[in-house]
Amino acid sequence: MTVALIAVQLEIPMAVLDGGDRLRAHVEAAGAAAGDAARGAADRLRVFPAATGHMVPLALGPAAARRARTLGDAMAQIALRRPWSVARGLLDARSPRADHAVILAFAADVDRWMRATFAAIARRHRATVVAGSYLRVRADGGVANSSLTFGPDGRLVATTDKVNLVPFLEDRRAGGLALSRGAAEAVPVIDCGWGRLATLICYDAFREPHTASERFVPVAARVDAAGADVIANPAANPWPWQLGWIHADPGEHVTRAEQWRNEGLPATLAGLHHARWGVTAHLVARLLDLRFEGASEILRRDGDRVTQVARAADHRHAGHVAVVAELGAPSYTSPRQPSPEPSP
Template sequence: MTTATDDIELFAVQPRVSLEDYASAATFATRHRELAARVDALRARDASGQPRHPALAVWPEAIGAALLFQGHVPAVRAKTSFEGAVKRVAIAEALDVWRAWSTHHPPTLRECVYAARAALVHRTLWETFSSIARDFNLWVVAGSALLPASRRSPDTPDFEPHGARTYNTSYTFSPDGRCVAATRKVNLVPTQEDVLHLSPGRPEDLTVLQTPFGRLGTLIGYDARARPHTREEPWFVPCAQYLDALGMDILAHPSSASAFDRDDTGKPHHEPGHGADHQAQLGALKRVRYVVSSQAVGKVLGTSLAAPSSLLERTPSGAVRVLAQASSPQDEDVLHATVPHP
């Protein structure tokens, strides 16, 4: 439990990831509980040792994507692409992949693998972050993973795919360990996520949660951007403005940036934008007070991840203030700020 307070604590978790983190459910859980312990060590406490303020911790986008490879890390370690690793798992799990195809008839091999592995991916992600939220008394936005819709409620470790359309999905957990929201990414990054055969979420399904520290919304990666990267995306939805209009006070922003991303001019960019660009977007909003933007760093299957996490505040005057920013886009970090209730 937490003591009565007018302040909240915000944490952006910036893990350094490697393929070995995904060898099993146990290794994944151990890795992220270590990070949660770092969060816990930074929290303010009262005389009895209880956390003084409610706290929100955000993990980065796609932190659960490589959970597809549980049990197959030695076999996929030499692969240099996500596609190659998925094909290797498809061979190893041929019977389950065939069952997924015969049940859901997805048009691509990737979607067969996503559906075949969905129950395992969901359970590992759910059990890891549900226990972190409960054991460390945190509100947790658990990054994201690639998952179909489920016939069951998200507030259970059990999972039954409802078709094979697969979404970049984020779960939010309350301090009692309940999964209180599932968010699907609406805007897929051209040439990156569309080639993964993902489906876009619907903007009308985005919601804000009432929490003890205000109204919380989650936008995954590109969805926090005000404008598309390229001129070839007429379907782009400015999701941050949409949730701002719904009264969002705090934006949880799990994100993931490849060091080699390029926009349509050939210049490097980080998805969905950070630094001055990210601050300008926040300044244009009307209601949002804080943004917790978490990035992963490291390298998995040939993809390098490099962008700094940040904590931002939009002041009453509309100016944007950096509360904290990772000192390096290559090193593991946990950002922390204690701020007034919005």
């Protein structure tokens, strides 16, 4: 059965954060443009980048937040927009933190935005849609980095919580968001008709940890054993793509791009036994003091050999990659082959 595998490399400039409707239109337009590159397939999978939903509070917040210099300053401006909701969030939060209070204050609005936006994209294009990720408040009050998957009818078919938290950014160490971890055994593997799909959010697709002292659980082997044919990998890399890797070992000289290839989904997929395809969609953005870079790609495994079938042309700007895959067979056709990424 043929399926179009589409990675949407979404660029979010500050200008499109001027309201939830404008951000929605921007995301919908990016999804539509990507779909044009993979005509002729019986089914479609669209994967959007991780952290897409993290930007929604900026869009829903006051203009002063978008004029801020740093994320911390923007959060303060957002809190001023809903002081009573933030105060209630501070009382209700599992962790009594100001950032969690702001997340809780906007949680219902962000959740509605994510569901409405990506369900509509799935219905409009009759596609399975992996809706990047957003900060979701769980029933226990914890905040998780979560990804929603919608079927072609717009129905929510899976919710995936990120298992491995990026050290110093998402975990409880200094500077981290103190997010709640998902359980590796709870990561869904869903039957999409054209094949079985699992979502591994960004770091969850890595085969090894960034640092020696962190808690890290290999997730890919679990979904592979559960029969996943395709691994969706919504990603958001906050480090310079072509500069030295911040967590490199002493004496190791690799760029983030090289480290991603050596330890991320390309390396992980090579060690699996069932899954044959991987779809990584990167967020690219320069917002406040935040930078996201990365080259989206589609990978195919044959035995222990992994081929990069398609890659985005630029790690700093919008684009998409698409491949029409024949699941269960070694052949494929690619209606669009992006040019190689330019050298820095």
